[in-house]
Amino acid sequence: MRPATKVLALSGGVGGAKLALGLSRRLCAGELAVLVNTGDDFTHLGLRICPDLDTVLYTLAGVVHPGQGWGRADESFGFMDELRRQGGPDWFLLGDRDLVLHVERTRRLAEGERLTQIMSDLATRFGVATRLLPMSDTPVSTLLDTDAGALEFQHYFVRLRAMPKVQRLHYAGAAHARPTDEVLDLLRSPALEAIILCPSNPYLSIDPILAVPGLRMALRAARVPVVAVSPLIGERAIKGPTTKIMQELGVDRRAAAIARHYTQLIDGLIIDEFDDLPETRAVLAAYGLRWSATRTLMRTLEDRERVASAALDLARLLRAESTLRWSVG
Numbered sequence: 001m002r003p004a005t006k007v008l009a010l011s012g013g014v015g016g017a018k019l020a021l022g023l024s025r026r027l028c029a030g031e032l033a034v035l036v037n038t039g040d041d042f043t044h045l046g047l048r049i050c051p052d053l054d055t056v057l058y059t060l061a062g063v064v065h066p067g068q069g070w071g072r073a074d075e076s077f078g079f080m081d082e083l084r085r086q087g088g089p090d091w092f093l094l095g096d097r098d099l100v101l102h103v104e105r106t107r108r109l110a111e112g113e114r115l116t117q118i119m120s121d122l123a124t125r126f127g128v129a130t131r132l133l134p135m136s137d138t139p140v141s142t143l144l145d146t147d148a149g150a151l152e153f154q155h156y157f158v159r160l161r162a163m164p165k166v167q168r169l170h171y172a173g174a175a176h177a178r179p180t181d182e183v184l185d186l187l188r189s190p191a192l193e194a195i196i197l198c199p200s201n202p203y204l205s206i207d208p209i210l211a212v213p214g215l216r217m218a219l220r221a222a223r224v225p226v227v228a229v230s231p232l233i234g235e236r237a238i239k240g241p242t243t244k245i246m247q248e249l250g251v252d253r254r255a256a257a258i259a260r261h262y263t264q265l266i267d268g269l270i271i272d273e274f275d276d277l278p279e280t281r282a283v284l285a286a287y288g289l290r291w292s293a294t295r296t297l298m299r300t301l302e303d304r305e306r307v308a309s310a311a312l313d314l315a316r317l318l319r320a321e322s323t324l325r326w327s328v329g
C-alpha cells in the first residue's frame with residue numbers, strides 16, 4: 001500500500017520540478033504529491049501535450065534532459081526531421097520517445113479516461129513513487145493578451161520566445177473546471193502536513209492552479225502550513241520570463257512582491273540569501289509571514305535538497321507554532 005501523502009507541492013514545469021525532486025529526496029517514498037499546472041497544455045499536431053506534467057514526470061524519473069530541464073535526456077528526433085521535410089510545423093520540438101507519451105495520452109483521453117488516471121499509470125510505469133496530480137481533469141488554457149494579439153501559452157513561450165509584451169493573462173475554461181476528487185481527498189486527509197508552492201512563475205504556473213474554482217479555498221481549509229519558495233533573486237527570476245512579465249504588468253519585482261501576490265494563501269516564504277535585507281524582512285513581517293533565507297538557485301542535486309529542506313523546515317516550524325497556539329488558546 002502507498003504511504004499517506006504528507007506534503008503537497010504546487011508546481012509548473014522546469015523550476016518547480018527541480019524542487020519537487022529535492023522534496024521527494026527529503027521525504028520517504030510516496031509521501032510527496034505534486035499538483036501540476038495544466039494551463040500550458042495544448043493540442044498540437046492532433047496530440048494532447050501536457051508539458052508541465054511531463055517535465056515533472058521526467059525529472060522525478062531521472063530521465064529529463066539535464067541542460068533543457070524539459071524533454072528527455074536520451075532522445076532522437078527522427079519524427080521532427082521528417083515533419084520538417086514534409087513542411088509541417090516544426091517550432092515545437094517533439095522527440096521520438098517523448099512523442100510516445102503524447103500519442104498514448106491522446107488515445108486514452110479519446111477513449112474517455114481521465115488525465116489523472118493516465119498520469120498515475122505513466123508515473124507507475126516510470127517507477128515514480130510521487131503522486132502526479134493534474135490541477136483538473138477539465139482542460140484549462142492559459143491565454144495571454146499581448147502586443148502581438150491573444151496567444152495560447154506555448155505560442156507565446158516557445159514559438160514567439162516570450163518576446164511579446166504581456167498586457168493581461170486569463171485562464172480559459174477555468175470557470176468550468178473543478179478540482180479532482182483525488183486532490184480534494186488529499187487536502188482533507190489528516191496525514192497532510194504541509195503545502196509547498198514551488199518557485200514556479202506565479203502568473204504562468206501557480207495562478208492557473210489557483211484559478212480552478214474551489215482549489216484556493218480547499219488549500220486553506222486543509223489547515224496545514226503553506227510555504228512558498230520565491231522564484232526571484234533580487235530582480236531576476238531563477239528561470240524564464242517571470243520578471244519580464246512582472247515588469248510588463250507593472251508590479252514590483254522583488255521577493256516582497258511574491259509575498260504580496262500570495263497574500264491570504266501562504267504562511268511562510270523562502271527567500272534567497274541575496275534578498276535577506278531589512279526592507280524585505282519589514283514587508284514580510286507586515287504581511288505576518290515567517291521566512292527563512294537560503295541560496296535558492298538550484299543547479300545541483302544538493303541545491304535542490306537544500307531548498308527542499310529549507311521549505312520543509314519552515315513548514316515544520318509553522319506547524320509546531322500553530323499546534324502550540326491551538327493548545328494554549
Ligand code: FO1
Nearest residue numbers: 012013014040050051054070091092093158
Ligand atoms: N520548450 C521550448 O523552449 N521549446 C520547445 O520546442 C519545447 C518543446 C517541448 C515539448 C514537450 C514538452 O513537454 C515541453 C516542451 N518545451 C519546449 C517546454 C515547455 O514549453 C515549457 O517548459 C513549459 O510549458 C513551461 O513550464
